[in-house]
Amino acid sequence: MLSAQRFLDEVIAALRNVIAPAISDPYPKAQAYMAAVILEFVSRQVEERSDIATAKEQALSALFADLSRLLDRKEVLQPNGDEREARLCQVIERLYAERNRLGEEVFTAANRRVRQALRQLLDEDLKVAGKREE
Amino acid sequence: MPAEQSVQDKVRAYLQGKLPAARNLTLSDFVQTAGGWSHEIYVFYANWQEDSRNVTRGLCLRKDPGVGLLREISSLKEQYRVLQALEPTPAPTAKVYWYEEDPALLGGPFFVMEKVEGEVPNPWSRAGKQAYAEAARRGTLSRSFVEALASLHNLDWRAAGLDFLGAPGPGKDFALREVAKWESLIQQSLRKPEPVLMEVLMWLKANAPEAKRLAFVHGAYRTGNLIIKNDAIAAIIDWELQVIGDPLYDVAYVLSDLNREGSPLLSCVVEREFFLDYYQQLTGLTVDLDVCRYYEILYMMRSTAFWLSASGLFAEGKNKDLRLARTAYSVPVVLDMAAKALGF
Numbered sequence: 028m029l030s031a032q033r034f035l036d037e038v039i040a041a042l043r044n045v046i047a048p049a050i051s052d053p054y055p056k057a058q059a060y061m062a063a064v065i066l067e068f069v070s071r072q073v074e075e076r077s078d079i080a081t082a083k084e085q086a087l088s089a090l091f092a093d094l095s096r097l098l099d100r101k102e103v104l105q106p107n108g109d110e111r112e113a114r115l116c117q118v119i120e121r122l123y124a125e126r127n128r129l130g131e132e133v134f135t136a137a138n139r140r141v142r143q144a145l146r147q148l149l150d151e152d153l154k155v156a157g158k159r160e161e
Numbered sequence: 162m163p164a165e166q167s168v169q170d171k172v173r174a175y176l177q178g179k180l181p182a183a184r185n186l187t188l189s190d191f192v193q194t195a196g197g198w199s200h201e202i203y204v205f206y207a208n209w210q211e212d213s214r215n216v217t218r219g220l221c222l223r224k225d226p227g228v229g230l231l232r233e234i235s236s237l238k239e240q241y242r243v244l245q246a247l248e249p250t251p252a253p254t255a256k257v258y259w260y261e262e263d264p265a266l267l268g269g270p271f272f273v274m275e276k277v278e279g280e281v282p283n284p285w286s287r288a289g290k291q292a293y294a295e296a297a298r299r300g301t302l303s304r305s306f307v308e309a310l311a312s313l314h315n316l317d318w319r320a321a322g323l324d325f326l327g328a329p330g331p332g333k334d335f336a337l338r339e340v341a342k343w344e345s346l347i348q349q350s351l352r353k354p355e356p357v358l359m360e361v362l363m364w365l366k367a368n369a370p371e372a373k374r375l376a377f378v379h380g381a382y383r384t385g386n387l388i389i390k391n392d393a394i395a396a397i398i399d400w401e402l403q404v405i406g407d408p409l410y411d412v413a414y415v416l417s418d419l420n421r422e423g424s425p426l427l428s429c430v431v432e433r434e435f436f437l438d439y440y441q442q443l444t445g446l447t448v449d450l451d452v453c454r455y456y457e458i459l460y461m462m463r464s465t466a467f468w469l470s471a472s473g474l475f476a477e478g479k480n481k482d483l484r485l486a487r488t489a490y491s492v493p494v495v496l497d498m499a500a501k502a503l504g505f
Contacts, residue, residue: 028490
């Protein structure tokens with residue numbers, strides 16, 4: 028997802044340069060320009076949420092700790108780069124690639140634990156992207 | 162400095178070249194439609210005199226804007242060839258007239274086809290859902306929806322000259338090809354790692370079903386991609402994702418929750434049981450719901466690829482359409498659907 032700041036900048040630009048000039052009625056035209064002005068102020072009040080990144084980090088730390096206990100074949104977990112979500116992508120790919128060598132029982136247990144963490148990551152993303160509760 | 166020619170002027174000049182016998186050629190009701198994410202679409206009437214007669218023809222021009230969606234996996238020329246091949250078949254489609262690649266004409270490749278009269282209610286809008294629900298109660302449109310799909314799947318695609326699309330090999334090749342096609346779009350669009358998507362992709366590769374039969378598959382058969390007139394499908398549109406493949410791929414798209422948000426009807430227009438019964442009756446196929454479930458998950462991956470590509474175009478500054486920006490928020494929602502379908 029793009030940053031909230033970048034989105035607001037683009038929406039403001041669209042309102043000012045595309046939407047408002049295309050409106051011929053004076054009242055909605057003025058409203059569109061005013062929306063751009065207000066959003067400029069709002070953009071200075073907005074800060075990115077840090078709680079989501081923190082919760083994701085915690086979920087990933089717990090996952091990697093559990094996987095290192097679950098898996099004898101540690102090479103599946105070998106880090107490749109610092110970025111945790113990129114590392115998890117590699118782990119998922121290796122789990123499937125090594126499925127036969129790991130055996131179905133180990134694969135299933137590891138995959139279940141991975142999916143549990145994926146659900147946590149998704150739930151964090153859905154705090155922003157999900158439908159607002161009525 | 163001379164004023165830049167408008168699109169309408171350029172189109173008129175182009176048509177005059179294609180219709181040398183036309184005198185006093187004018188274009189009327191020239192409108193660029195708001196629908197469609199991947200192409201610029203203009204609809205209009207061409208009016209002229211020929212052999213002492215007044216002629217009016219409704220036309221639609223579809224142009225590649227260069228930075229639209231799905232440029233990596235869909236081609237305008239292929240769409241034109243497909244529509245040309247479908248013209249003599251029972252499948253309801255628009256007649257195509259001319260295809261042009263020369264960017265000097267309009268700034269990018271385009272083709273001109275017949276403007277099919279009818280409506281395309283927006284299935285995502287409240288009014289559109291209501292229009293489809295009312296049509297479903299009358300019954301005729303639901304039948305036509307199934308019949309048009311069956312007309313594609315019953316087509317002898319080799320005889321129709323559609324084999325240029327390339328047929329997959331036996332077994333799992335079709336499903337794996339589709340996964341690979343969309344994975345390549347993901348790789349081109351991905352701006353940050355998406356572990357949930359990786360799990361979905363790995364599952365899809367590990368569980369690909371065998372295609373029992375190959376057919377000509379539209380790839381996005383749903384309301385919104387169908388022109389409707391008098392409660393019947395007047396034309397199937399949006400020919401960007403067609404393939405030779407498993408017909409259950411289209412069936413799964415109809416069954417998918419992706420295309421009926423808030424409606425109990427498949428694609429907002431047809432009862433599930435009626436759809437399955439009538440489709441099987443018309444095609445002689447047996448719908449394997451496990452295979453359809455696989456394809457439904459593939460569609461969720463495909464939607465994710467689509468949204469990643471759309472939001473990527475916006476993020477890279479290649480396209481300023483705010484609708485593309487909005488799709489970034491659709492990625493977790495579709496991944497959530499896929500995760501739930503996979504049991505997590």
